[in-house]
Structures are given as structure tokens and as C-alpha cells.
Amino acid sequence: MAAALQTLGGGIGITLHWIAFTPTIEQQATEEQKKKWLKLAQDVAIVGAYAQTEMGHGTFVRGLETTATYDPSTQEFVINSPTLTSTKWWPGGLGKTANHATVMAQLYTRGKCYGPHNFMVQIRSLENHQPCPGVTLGDIGPKMESNGNDNGFARFDHVRIPRENMLMKFARVEADGTYVQPPSSKLAYSNMVYLRGTFVMSAAQALASATTIAVRYSCVRRQSEMKPGEPEPQILEYQTQQYKLFPQLAAAYAFWFASWFMTQQHGSITGSMEKGDMSGLAELHALSAGLKSYTTAVTARGIDVCRMACGGHGYSHASGLPALFGGAAALCTAEGENTVMMLQTARYLVKCFAQSQAGKRLTGTVAYLSAVQPSPVAGNRNMSDLGTLVAAFQHRAARMVRHAAMQMQGEMQKGKAREDAWNSCSVLLIKAAEAHVHSFVVRNFAETVQTVEVDESVRAVLTSLCQLYSLYGITEHAGDFLKDGYLTGRDIDAASSHLSAMLARVRPDAVALVDAFDLHDKILRSVLGRYDGRVYEHLYEWAKKSPLNKSEVHESYYKYLQPFLKSNRAKL
Ligand SMILES: CCCCC/C=C\C/C=C\C/C=C\C/C=C/C/C=C\CCC(=O)SCCNC(=O)CCNC(=O)[C@H](O)C(C)(C)COP(=O)(O)OP(=O)(O)OC[C@H]1O[C@@H](n2cnc3c(N)ncnc32)[C@H](O)[C@@H]1OP(=O)(O)O
Numbered sequence: 001m002a003a004a005l006q007t008l009g010g011g012i013g014i015t016l017h018w019i020a021f022t023p024t025i026e027q028q029a030t031e032e033q034k035k036k037w038l039k040l041a042q043d044v045a046i047v048g049a050y051a052q053t054e055m056g057h058g059t060f061v062r063g064l065e066t067t068a069t070y071d072p073s074t075q076e077f078v079i080n081s082p083t084l085t086s087t088k089w090w091p092g093g094l095g096k097t098a099n100h101a102t103v104m105a106q107l108y109t110r111g112k113c114y115g116p117h118n119f120m121v122q123i124r125s126l127e128n129h130q131p132c133p134g135v136t137l138g139d140i141g142p143k144m145e146s147n148g149n150d151n152g153f154a155r156f157d158h159v160r161i162p163r164e165n166m167l168m169k170f171a172r173v174e175a176d177g178t179y180v181q182p183p184s185s186k187l188a189y190s191n192m193v194y195l196r197g198t199f200v201m202s203a204a205q206a207l208a209s210a211t212t213i214a215v216r217y218s219c220v221r222r223q224s225e226m227k228p229g230e231p232e233p234q235i236l237e238y239q240t241q242q243y244k245l246f247p248q249l250a251a252a253y254a255f256w257f258a259s260w261f262m263t264q265q266h267g268s269i270t271g272s273m274e275k276g277d278m279s280g281l282a283e284l285h286a287l288s289a290g291l292k293s294y295t296t297a298v299t300a301r302g303i304d305v306c307r308m309a310c311g312g313h314g315y316s317h318a319s320g321l322p323a324l325f326g327g328a329a330a331l332c333t334a335e336g337e338n339t340v341m342m343l344q345t346a347r348y349l350v351k352c353f354a355q356s357q358a359g360k361r362l363t364g365t366v367a368y369l370s371a372v373q374p375s376p377v378a379g380n381r382n383m384s385d386l387g388t389l390v391a392a393f394q395h396r397a398a399r400m401v402r403h404a405a406m407q408m409q410g411e412m413q414k415g416k417a418r419e420d421a422w423n424s425c426s427v428l429l430i431k432a433a434e435a436h437v438h439s440f441v442v443r444n445f446a447e448t449v450q451t452v453e454v455d456e457s458v459r460a461v462l463t464s465l466c467q468l469y470s471l472y473g474i475t476e477h478a479g480d481f482l483k484d485g486y487l488t489g490r491d492i493d494a495a496s497s498h499l500s501a502m503l504a505r506v507r508p509d510a511v512a513l514v515d516a517f518d519l520h521d522k523i524l525r526s527v528l529g530r531y532d533g534r535v536y537e538h539l540y541e542w543a544k545k546s547p548l549n550k551s552e553v554h555e556s557y558y559k560y561l562q563p564f565l566k567s568n569r570a571k572l
């Protein structure tokens with residue numbers, strides 16, 4: 001059903017109904033409210049949008065301007081857009097598709113503001129899909145990609161909703177207007193944690209799609225001469241092509257395994273939270289924010305590497321790669337802009353570092369921060385050993401977190417306010433947080449390939465892929481590992497030569513590794529990545545369907561070119 005709606009095009013798309021609106025009801029509504037709305041949403045008897053971002057605010061949620069003011073005389077909330085910049089702007093489906101929205105608004109009751117909370121608002125008639133009274137709706141216009149989804153705007157002119165439309169699982173407003181505090185003010189943000197976790201899988205799928213297309217095409221495409229007089233080789237035989245594609249292929253597997261961990265973590269921590277134990281929320285937020293930021297950024301860059309590796313046909317929409325890039329680029333901004341999200345992870349790391357300095361033993365994904373020795377023990381390391389590679393990434397991250405935190409402490413000792421010290425160290429903090437997430441992805445990849453239940457021959461291939469991913473990371477960021485002597489120049493040279501060996505070792509299994517993603521042609525939507533490899537015939541068929549080929553001489557000739565040519569010829 002959703003897929004059908006999705007392909008209707010023309011501005012209809014209900015992605016956000018599934019990934020944001022419905023989960024918000026699941027996570028933020030009371031049992032009573034779920035009885036009223038959850039089944040309607042799950043059966044698509046209503047279609048919803050998640051309306052949080054405004055024209056003037058996306059990152060700074062506490063700065064949102066839409067208001068929800070409680071009126072005890074009628075036991076209603078009045079939803080209002082007081083300024084132009086308070087117009088809800090970007091929510092998927094809001095402009096033309098949805099008839100309901102969860103609206104994030106500043107809650108006012110008894111003259112006091114209690115910050116952003118979620119409210120269920122019907123925005124269109126269920127009879128004729130016209131906007132409800134007081135609601136102004138529209139689409140925000142064409143975007144870089146994903147134009148199958150309408151991203152809309154909404155304005156509310158003192159729209160009244162029943163008190164019961166405030167999603168009250170955590171915080172409540174009683175009939176007399178009394179506000180009841182939630183266990184944590186950040187629980188209103190819990191659906192963002194969930195969504196960021198799902199972005200890690202979206203990134204993995206996007207990179208899996210791009211590498212499937214590029215690897216398959218690189219086996220079909222033959223070009224140039226490796227040796228004079230020899231037949232043109234498959235372009236995948238060039239080491240440079242392998243160096244472009246195989247690290248992206250390895251990252252797709254790494255992110256796929258990271259999303260398994262994220263899903264498991266989210267389930268267990270939200271399970272504990274249901275029982276009132278909020279202790280895991282901070283780590284879950286830091287991990288989901290960091291993984292979302294890291295995986296979507298690497299994926300967007302990686303898809304463009306795959307596009308360029310396919311030459312001119314990669315630049316054609318026939319390849320499917322420009323659309324994938326556009327979608328992945330959106331993932332870098334939506335659900336928390338990547339810079340801001342990585343800073344959230346950095347904030348958590350600085351807190352954990354301070355706790356470790358105070359003697360607390362750290363656990364979970366930051367446990368290594370207290371275990372890693374500051375003074376490196378240099379020496380010839382076995383750069384093909386996964387344990388050695390994981391330890392190198394953890395040492396790098398611990399060093400960078402320590403350096404950023406100490407830099408910040410130094411700024412504050414010079415008299416800077418904490419916020420100013422934070423801002424003046426934020427580039428260091430971002431790099432440290434990226435190193436932390438990178439070390440988590442490597443460790444999780446290594447642990448997964450060592451424990452996943454597969455045939456030993458498959459384990460061997462996955463182990464090579466994990467080595468390739470790790471060695472690529474070390475050679476791409478060599479300076480970070482050399483800085484304190486933890487790795488030597490000889491170690492980096494060894495890493496480079498092992499990486500070359502891994503490229504050659506992965507080559508025979510490359511097609512099997514992308515086929516294993518099991519992405520149907522209908523999902524890939526790529527002439528270059530077709531499972532049957534019949535690229536050229538289908539490229540020609542695809543081109544013939546171009547709108548420009550509907551007529552032999554395009555109307556633009558008669559309107560523009562013909563008069564232009566005539567006037568130029570008349571001057572000869
Ligand atoms: C098969 C092929 C598939 C291929 C797929 C390919 C590509 C994809 C295809 C298509 C894609 C197309 C389109 C893209 C997708 C569509 C979009 C989908 C969804 C998008 C939906 C949205 O964007 S919804 C809006 C999202 N908005 C945000 O995320 C806002 C970001 N800002 C914030 O979260 C916050 O404002 C903040 C964290 C930046 C700052 O909040 P603030 O209150 O100021 O917090 P601080 O002062 O920094 O910290 C206070 C304290 O709170 C803790 N905290 C903050 N947030 C959370 C949280 N969420 N949970 C828990 N705790 C939180 C923070 O850690 C601090 O704690 P301490 O004081 O203890 O340190």
C-alpha cells in the first residue's frame with residue numbers, strides 16, 4: 001500500500017507516516033490515546049506527518065515558536081503560528097498528503113511555558129481532504145531529490161484541539177491546567193533517537209545499493225588496454241577501481257552490522273525505560289546521534305565515489321546513482337543535522353572523560369576510554385590482526401577525546417566561560433567524536449564477523465572485508481595514529497601493503513558480496529546494476545523513452561533554434 005502510494009508520484013508519499021508519525025504515537029501516546037489513533041495509523045485509515053521543524057528553527061528545538069496554549073474553560077489547547085518563521089516547514093507529507101500531524105509546540109498552561117511537547121492535530125478533512133478551519137497548508141517546492149514526497153508547510157491560526165490530543169505518555173496537563181512533569185524532559189525527544197537509529201540502516205542500504213550497482217557494472221564494463229594487444233579488461237581489474245569500490249562495500253557491511261547493534265540497544269534501553277530506568281538514555285542518544293551522523297556522511301560520499309567510478313553512465317539517471325546520492329544527502333541533514341548530532345556525541349564523551357578522570361569505571365561503548373594507556377607502546381604490530389586494528393582505533397579515539405577535553409579545560413582555566421571554551425574547541429570535539437564512532441564501528445564489525453553464525457568460508461571473506469575496512473581507515477587517517485607514536489611509519493607501510501593484498505583477496509568474492517544484499521532490480525532501479533548484466537540493450541531502451549525523444553524534431557527547434565539559425569545565416 002505504502003509502496004503504491006509512494007510510486008503515485010505527483011507529490012504523494014507517505015514515508016514519514018511510517019517512519020516518524022506512527023512511531024511517535026507508539027512512543028509518546030498513552031494506552032488510551034493508542035486505542036484512538038495507533039490502529040488508524042497502522043491501517044492507513046489516517047495519514048500523518050511529523051511536524052516539528054519550522055522555517056526559522058530545525059536544530060534548536062527549544063527555540064521552536066509554534067504555541068499550544070491550554071484553555072481550562074474549554075479544556076482545549078489552542079495551536080497557533082505567531083510569526084512567519086513559526087510556519088512548520090519541511091515535514092514529509094505535510095503539504096499535500098497527510099490529514100493528521102503530530103505538531104511539536106511550546107506548551108503554555110497557567111501563563112507558564114513548559115517547553116516543546118507533541119500534539120495530535122487533524123489538518124485536513126477526512127471527507128474531501130480540504131484543509132481544516134484555521135489551517136493553511138502547501139508544498140515547499142522542488143528539492144535536490146525525493147520529489148516523490150511532498151515536503152510541506154503548515155500555519156495554524158488559533159486552532160482548537162481537545163486536551164486529550166496532547167500526547168501524554170510522559171508529561172501531562174490535567175483538566176484544571178496543572179502540568180505534570182515527565183521523568184526526563186528529553187523523553188519528548190525519544191522518537192528522534194529511534195529515527196536516528198533507523199537512519200543507520202538506511203545508510204547501510206543506500207551504500208549497499210550503490211556498491212551493488214558499481215561492482216556489477218564494473219564487471220560488465222570493459223575499457224582500455226592493461227597490456228598492449230590484450231582484450232579490454234573488466235574495469236574491476238584495475239586496482240584503483242577496487243580501491244574506490246571495496247572500502248565502500250566493506251563500509252556497507254560495517255554499517256549494516258552497526259544498525260543491528262543500534263536496534264538491539266534501542267530495544268533493550270527503551271525496555272528499561274518503560275520500567276522507569278532512564279540510566280541508558282544518555283548513551284543511547286549519544287550513540288544514535290553519532291552513528292547517524294557518521295554513517296550518513298560516509299554513505300553520501302561513498303555513493304558519489306561509486307557514481308564517479310561508473311564514468312558517464314554513472315552520471316545518468318539510468319544508473320540510479322544520482323537519486324541515491326540525493327536521498328543519502330538528505331539523510332545528512334534530516335533528523336538532526338550531522339554537525340549538530342556529532343557535537344551531541346562529543347558532549348557525552350567529554351562528560352564521560354571527566355567521570356573517568358574522577359576515577360569512575362566507564363562501561364558500554366565508552367569503556368575503552370578508561371582502559372586505554374595514554375603513553376603508547378610503539379613496536380612492530382601485526383597489522384593484519386583484527387585485535388591489533390581495533391586497539392589502534394580505540395587508542396586513536398581515546399587520545400583525541402582526551403586532547404579535546406584537556407584543550408577545553410585549558411580554555412576554561414584561562415577564564416573562558418564553559419560555552420565559549422566549548423565553541424572554540426568544537427572542531428577538535430567533532431574530530432574526537434568521529435574517531436570514537438569510527439572505533440565503535442570497527443570494533444562492532446570485528447566482533448560480528450568473529451561471532452556471527454556462518455559457514456567458515458563465509459567468515460573468512462567477512463574477516464577480509466573487516467580487515468580491508470580497518471586498514472583503509474588507518475591509511476586514510478594515518479596522521480591520527482602516528483601523532484603520539486602509537487603506530488610507526490613502518491606500521492603504516494605494513495597497513496598499506498596489507499590493504500593492497502585485501503583488495504586482491506576480496507576481488508573474487510566482490511559480486512557474491514553485493515548479490516548477498518539481495519536487492520531486487522525493482523529496488524535498485526538501475527540499468528547499470530541489473531542482475532542479468534544486460535546493460536547496453538537496456539541503456540538504449542531507457543534512453544529511447546526520454547521525453548525529448550517523443551518527437552523527431554523537438555518543438556524547441558521551431559520556437560528558438562530555427563529563427564536563430566535563419567537570422568545568423570541572413571548575416572552571412
Ligand atoms: C533499499 C534502498 C534504500 C536506500 C535509501 C537511500 C536514501 C534514503 C532515501 C531517501 C531519503 C529521503 C529523504 C530523507 C529522509 C526523510 C526524512 C526522514 C525523517 C526526517 C524527520 C525529521 O527531520 S524530524 C525533525 C528532526 N529534528 C531534529 O533532530 C532536531 C535536532 N536538534 C535536537 O535534537 C536538539 O535541539 C539538540 C540535541 C541539538 C539540542 O537540544 P537541547 O535541548 O538544546 O540540548 P542540549 O542543551 O544540547 O543538551 C541538553 C541535554 O539533553 C540531552 N539530549 C538532547 N537531545 C536528546 C535526545 N534526543 N534524547 C536524549 N537526551 C537528549 C543532551 O544529551 C543533554 O544532556 P546532558 O545535559 O546530560 O549533557
Ligand SMILES: Cc1cc2nc3c(=O)[nH]c(=O)nc-3n(C[C@H](O)[C@H](O)[C@H](O)COP(=O)(O)OP(=O)(O)OC[C@H]3O[C@@H](n4cnc5c(N)ncnc54)[C@H](O)[C@@H]3O)c2cc1C
Pocket residue numbers: 016020050051052053056057058059060089090091092146151330333334335336337339340343
Ligand atoms: C529531506 C528532508 C526531510 C525532512 N523531513 C522532516 C520531517 O518530516 N519533519 C520535520 O520536523 N523536519 C523534517 N526535516 C527538517 C530537518 O529536520 C531539519 O532540516 C534539520 O533538523 C536541520 O535544521 P535546519 O534545516 O533548520 O538547519 P539549521 O539548524 O539552521 O542548521 C544550519 C546549519 O547551522 C549549523 N548549526 C546549527 N546549530 C548549530 C550548533 N548548535 N552548533 C554548530 N553548528 C550548528 C548546522 O550545522 C547546519 O549546518 C526534513 C529535512 C529534509 C532535508
